[in-house]
Amino acid sequence: MIENFTGSFTQQEPIPEVGIEAAINVLRNGRLHRYNTAQGEVSQTALLEQEFAASVGAKYCIAVASGGYAMGTALRAVGVKPGDNVLSNAFTLAPVPGAIASVGGVPVFVGVTENLTIDLNDLEVKLSLASVLLLSHMRGHICDMDRLTAMCDAAGVVVIEDCAHTMGAAWAGIASGRQGTIGCYSCQTYKHVNSGEGGFLVTDDPDLAAASVILSGSYMLFEKHIAAPPVEAFVDLKYTTPNISGRMDNLRAAILRPQIKDLAKQCARWNKRYYSLEMGLRDIPGLTLVQRHAKETIVGSSIQFLLLDWLSSDIQEVIAKCGERGVELKWFGAPEPVAFTSRYDSWHYAPSKRMNASDRILAGIVDMRVPLTFSLEDCAVISRIIRAEVSAVYQAAR
Numbered sequence: 001m002i003e004n005f006t007g008s009f010t011q012q013e014p015i016p017e018v019g020i021e022a023a024i025n026v027l028r029n030g031r032l033h034r035y036n037t038a039q040g041e042v043s044q045t046a047l048l049e050q051e052f053a054a055s056v057g058a059k060y061c062i063a064v065a066s067g068g069y070a071m072g073t074a075l076r077a078v079g080v081k082p083g084d085n086v087l088s089n090a091f092t093l094a095p096v097p098g099a100i101a102s103v104g105g106v107p108v109f110v111g112v113t114e115n116l117t118i119d120l121n122d123l124e125v126k127l128s129l130a131s132v133l134l135l136s137h138m139r140g141h142i143c144d145m146d147r148l149t150a151m152c153d154a155a156g157v158v159v160i161e162d163c164a165h166t167m168g169a170a171w172a173g174i175a176s177g178r179q180g181t182i183g184c185y186s187c188q189t190y191k192h193v194n195s196g197e198g199g200f201l202v203t204d205d206p207d208l209a210a211a212s213v214i215l216s217g218s219y220m221l222f223e224k225h226i227a228a229p230p231v232e233a234f235v236d237l238k239y240t241t242p243n244i245s246g247r248m249d250n251l252r253a254a255i256l257r258p259q260i261k262d263l264a265k266q267c268a269r270w271n272k273r274y275y276s277l278e279m280g281l282r283d284i285p286g287l288t289l290v291q292r293h294a295k296e297t298i299v300g301s302s303i304q305f306l307l308l309d310w311l312s313s314d315i316q317e318v319i320a321k322c323g324e325r326g327v328e329l330k331w332f333g334a335p336e337p338v339a340f341t342s343r344y345d346s347w348h349y350a351p352s353k354r355m356n357a358s359d360r361i362l363a364g365i366v367d368m369r370v371p372l373t374f375s376l377e378d379c380a381v382i383s384r385i386i387r388a389e390v391s392a393v394y395q396a397a398r
C-alpha cells in the first residue's frame with residue numbers, strides 16, 4: 001500500500017489561550033496604540049520589549065511592525081546611506097536584500113557553503129567592499145560566529161544579524177542575535193512566534209537603541225519605553241533622527257508575551273521533530289544532510305537537504321512525486337522563483353556576479369517546513385515518503 005501524508009505544511013498552532021484573553025482585554029480597553037496608556041499604565045508593547053530583551057540577554061529592545069522593518073531600521077541606525085554597499089547572504093529570503101534596498105543600499109552577495117551558512121572565505125575576500133554586513137541565519141543555519149566576528153572586527157565591519165529563523169537558537173550558549181551589534185527578529189506567522197506580523201531589534205548600544213526608537217516612530221514619547229536607554233541618550237538624536245513609523249501595537253504585543261515565555265519549550269518540540277526527520281533521512285544514496293556546527297543550538301522549524309549535482313529534471317521529479325503523496329518540498333534551484341523561494345539571481349534590482357560554487361549548492365537545496373502541528377509519527381511518515389521517492393529517482397538515473 002502506498003503511504004500518503006495528509007497534514008498541512010502551513011498550519012501553525014493556535015495562539016495560547018492566555019494570549020487570546022490578553023488580546024481581548026486590549027480590544028475591550030481600546031488602547032491599541034503603544035503610547036496610548038492609562039495613568040500609570042505600562043503598555044503591553046513596552047512590557048513585551050522588556051521581556052524579550054531579558055530572554056536574549058540584551059540591554060535594549062524595540063518592537064516593530066515586521067522583521068524586514070527591524071532590519072531596515074538597523075541599517076539606518078548604523079548609518080547606511082544611499083549608494084553604500086552592504087554585504088549579505090546569497091542564500092536568504094527576499095526581505096533581506098529588500099531591507100538593504102529600502103535604505104538605498106547596494107547588496108553585495110556572499111556565497112553559501114554546503115552547510116548552508118555564509119561562505120567565510122568568500123566573505124573574507126569581499127569584506128573590504130562594505131562597512132556593514134547584514135548576516136542572515138537563513139533557515140536557522142548559524143555559521144562559525146567566532147571566525148566571522150574576528151574577521152569583521154578586524155576589518156571594522158558592523159554586523160547586523162537577521163534572526164528571523166533563529167529566534168530561540170544560540171551560538172556557544174549565547175542567544176542568536178547577540179554576537180552582532182544589532183539582532184533582528186520576525187514575529188510573522190511562519191516564524192517562531194506568531195502575531196501575524198511583527199519584529200524586534202535588540203542591541204547593547206545606547207545610541208543605536210535610541211536612534212532605533214525614534215526611527216520606529218516614537219515621536220517624543222520615548223520615555224514610555226522601559227527597554228530603551230535613559231532620556232540622556234535621546235537629547236541630541238531627537239532633533240536629527242527621522243520618524244519612520246513602523247511601530248508594534250498593543251494587540252500584537254498581548255498575543256506575543258505568552259509566546260515569548262513559552263519559546264524555549266516550543267523550540268524543544270521543534271527539535272524533536274527535526275531530529276526525527278533527520279534520523280529518517282540518514283543514509284539515502286544521493287541525498288546530503290546538512291551538518292550542524294557543534295556550537296550551534298538549533299531550532300528545527302524547517303529542514304533542508306541537498307540533492308547535489310542532480311539533473312534539474314530529476315530533482316523536479318522528486319518534488320513532484322513527494323507532492324503527489326502530500327509532502328510539500330520547496331526547491332531553491334528552480335529556474336523561476338516560486339512562493340517564498342528566490343535567490344540572489346532573482347533580485348534584478350541588485351545585480352551580482354555569478355558565483356559558481358554557490359550556484360551548484362543553491363541548485364541542490366530542498367527545503368521543508370516543520371510546523372508544530374506535525375506529530376512525531378507524521379515526521380516518520382514524511383521521511384519514509386522522501387526516502388522512497390529520492391531512492392527511486394536516484395536508482396532510475398543510474
Ligand SMILES: *Cc1c(COP(=O)(O)O)cnc(C)c1O
Nearest residue numbers: 066067068093095162164186188
Ligand atoms: C521572514 C524573514 C524575514 C523578515 O520577515 P518579515 O516578514 O518582514 O517579518 C527576514 N529574513 C528572513 C530570512 C525571513 O525568512
